[in-house]
Amino acid sequence: MKFLELSNGARMPVVGFGTWQSTDEVLERALEAALQAGYRHIDTAYLYNNEEAIGRVLRRWLDAGRVRREDLFVVTKLPMIGYQKEKVEKYLRRSLEALQLSHVDLYLLHQAWGMQERGEDRLPMDETGELLLDHSTDHVSLWKGMEEQVEAGRARAIGLSNFNSRQIKRIVESARVQPACLQVEVYLYFQQRELVAFCKALDIAVCAYGPLGSPSMIQAFSSMGGDTDKIPRVDPLHDPTVLHIARKHSKTPAQVLLRHTVQRGIAVIPKSSDATRIRENLQVLDFLLDEDDVEKLDSLDRGSKYRLFSGNINKGMDRHPEYAYNEPY
Ligand SMILES: NC(=O)c1ccc[n+]([C@@H]2O[C@H](COP(=O)([O-])OP(=O)(O)OC[C@H]3O[C@@H](n4cnc5c(N)ncnc54)[C@H](OP(=O)(O)O)[C@@H]3O)[C@@H](O)[C@H]2O)c1
Numbered sequence: 001m002k003f004l005e006l007s008n009g010a011r012m013p014v015v016g017f018g019t020w021q022s023t024d025e026v027l028e029r030a031l032e033a034a035l036q037a038g039y040r041h042i043d044t045a046y047l048y049n050n051e052e053a054i055g056r057v058l059r060r061w062l063d064a065g066r067v068r069r070e071d072l073f074v075v076t077k078l079p080m081i082g083y084q085k086e087k088v089e090k091y092l093r094r095s096l097e098a099l100q101l102s103h104v105d106l107y108l109l110h111q112a113w114g115m116q117e118r119g120e121d122r123l124p125m126d127e128t129g130e131l132l133l134d135h136s137t138d139h140v141s142l143w144k145g146m147e148e149q150v151e152a153g154r155a156r157a158i159g160l161s162n163f164n165s166r167q168i169k170r171i172v173e174s175a176r177v178q179p180a181c182l183q184v185e186v187y188l189y190f191q192q193r194e195l196v197a198f199c200k201a202l203d204i205a206v207c208a209y210g211p212l213g214s215p216s217m218i219q220a221f222s223s224m225g226g227d228t229d230k231i232p233r234v235d236p237l238h239d240p241t242v243l244h245i246a247r248k249h250s251k252t253p254a255q256v257l258l259r260h261t262v263q264r265g266i267a268v269i270p271k272s273s274d275a276t277r278i279r280e281n282l283q284v285l286d287f288l289l290d291e292d293d294v295e296k297l298d299s300l301d302r303g304s305k306y307r308l309f310s311g312n313i314n315k316g317m318d319r320h321p322e323y324a325y326n327e328p329y
Pocket of ligand 1: 018044110133161183210214215231237254269270273274278280309
C-alpha cells in the first residue's frame with residue numbers, strides 16, 4: 001500500500017473502500033472481501049446509515065487479531081443535520097458507537113451546507129421533497145466543534161468534503177486544528193485541477209470520491225426524488241482512450257481510471273459490492289502510466305460542467321447560502 005501523509009502526521013492509504021449505497025449483508029460481505037484483499041482505509045458517513053454493519057465487521061477482525069486498530073484508517077462524516085458547534089460531539093459519538101470504535105482517523109464535514117434537525121431523520125425534506133435547509137450555517141463556529149473532537153481524542157484528524165476554495169480558505173484562516181483532507185468529486189472528465197493545486201499548497205490531502213464516474217449515482221438520486229435531468233450522462237469506464245490504455249498495460253478500465261488519479265497524488269475510494277472488482281480496484285499500485293498515457297487522460301478533462309454531484313441532486317441544496325458550486329472552484 002502507498003500512503004498520503006496528512007498534516008497531523010498520520011498516513012492515509014491511497015486506495016480506500018467506498019461504502020455509499022451499501023447496507024447490511026451486502027456491505028458486510030463486501031467489507032470482509034475488502035479487508036481480505038488488503039484495504040485498510042474505509043470511507044463511510046452517518047448519512048449512509050451503514051456504520052453499524054461496518055462496525056460489526058471491524059469488531060470481528062479486531063477481536064480475532066486479524067487486523068490492528070492502528071493499521072486501519074476509518075473515515076466518517078458529520079451529517080448536515082448536526083451543523084452546529086454544540087451538536088458535533090453527539091453525532092460523532094453516535095458514529096463511534098455504531099462503528100464500535102473509540103476514535104476515527106478522519107472526521108469530515110460532509111457538505112458545505114447545513115440542514116434543520118428533525119428527530120432521527122438523516123435527510124429531512126418537506127412534503128414536496130425539498131431539503132429542510134438551515135440557512136444559518138456558520139463554518140467558522142462549526143469548525144470549533146470539530147476541533148474539540150480532536151482535542152477529546154474522538155477524531156485523530158478533521159477535514160472537509162464538498163467545500164470550495166473560498167470556504168476552505170476561511171476555515172484555514174481561523175483554525176487551531178487545520179483541515180487535513182478534502183474529500184471531493186474527482187474523475188476523468190472532472191479532474192478538479194485548480195482545487196487540487198489549491199489544497200496541495202495548503203498541505204491538505206485530497207481524496208477523490210466517485211473516481212469511476214459513480215455509474216450508479218443517477219439511479220440512486222432519482223430514487224431519492226432528486227432532479228437528475230441536468231446530470232451529464234458519462235461512462236468513463238468505456239471511454240475509447242481508457243480502453244486503449246487498459247489494453248496496452250493489460251489492466252482493466254477501472255484500474256486505469258484509479259491509477260490516473262492516484263498518480264496525481266490523490267487518494268481514491270472506489271465502492272464495489274463484488275469481490276472480484278473489490279480486488280481489482282486495489283491492484284493499481286503495480287503499474288505506471290507513461291507520459292503519453294497521462295497526457296491523453298489529462299486532456300479528457302471537461303471541467304465543472306461534467307460535475308456529477310451538483311445542483312439539484314437533492315432538491316433545494318443549491319439555494320443554501322453556502323452552496324459550494326456557484327464559484328469557479
Ligand atoms: N463525500 C461525499 O459527498 C461523497 C459522495 C459520493 C461518494 N462518496 C464516497 O466515495 C465512494 C465512491 O464513490 P461512488 O460510490 O459514488 O462511485 P464510484 O466508486 O466511482 O463507483 C461505484 C460504482 O462503480 C461500480 N464499480 C466498482 N468497481 C468497478 C470496476 N472495477 N469495474 C466496473 N464497475 C465498477 C460499482 O458497482 P458494483 O458495486 O456492482 O461493483 C458501483 O456501482 C462512495 O462509496 C462513498 O464512500 C462520498
